[in-house]
Amino acid sequence: MKSLKTLFLVALLMALAITQLSATSLETEEPKSLRGTSRFLSKKRVALTCDKNPKICLIKGSAGPNCCSNKCVNFSTDRLNCGRCGKKCSFGKICCQGKCVNPKTNEKHCGKCGNKCNAKGSCVLGMCSYA
Numbered sequence: 829m830k831s832l833k834t835l836f837l838v839a840l841l842m843a844l845a846i847t848q849l850s851a852t853s854l855e856t857e858e859p860k861s862l863r864g865t866s867r868f869l870s871k872k873r874v875a876l877t878c879d880k881n882p883k884i885c886l887i888k889g890s891a892g893p894n895c896c897s898n899k900c901v902n903f904s905t906d907r908l909n910c911g912r913c914g915k916k917c918s919f920g921k922i923c924c925q926g927k928c929v930n931p932k933t934n935e936k937h938c939g940k941c942g943n944k945c946n947a948k949g950s951c952v953l954g955m956c957s958y959a
């Protein structure tokens with residue numbers, strides 16, 4: 829009597845397992861549900877742009893803390909968005925602390941941002957000259 833009950837249980841479990849397996853394979857084989865998944869994923873990617881979520885530009889590894897045309901930038905140093913979105917530095921100029929400067933002649937940013945020539949020096953061709 830007892831062994832018959834066990835046999836019945838085992839059979840029931842096996843039947844359940846088979847039903848479960850076929851249900852799973854049906855789900856993964858159905859192309860409709862796959863398409864639905866990828867659509868859902870791309871929607872999620874669109875939602876993670878800085879136009880809608882400016883805070884993502886503050887995440888470590890971001891190109892900068894500011895958002896211009898859906899791209900994270902650094903207003904402080906971005907030549908194409910210097911100080912504000914769309915403010916381009918003209919040819920030969922670089923962006924330092926949000927301002928376009930000429931590194932060849934700028935005494936505070938001589939050669940590169942933040943390279944200050946001292947009181948006796950002047951910036952000549954991007955180098956502090958003390959002659």
Ligand SMILES: *[C@@H]1O[C@H](CO)[C@@H](O)[C@H](O)[C@H]1NC(C)=O
Pocket residue numbers: 890891892893902903904905
């Ligand atoms: C932006 O650029 C400035 C100057 O290089 C730098 O000090 C600052 O850390 C940058 N900000 C970010 C968030 O990368």
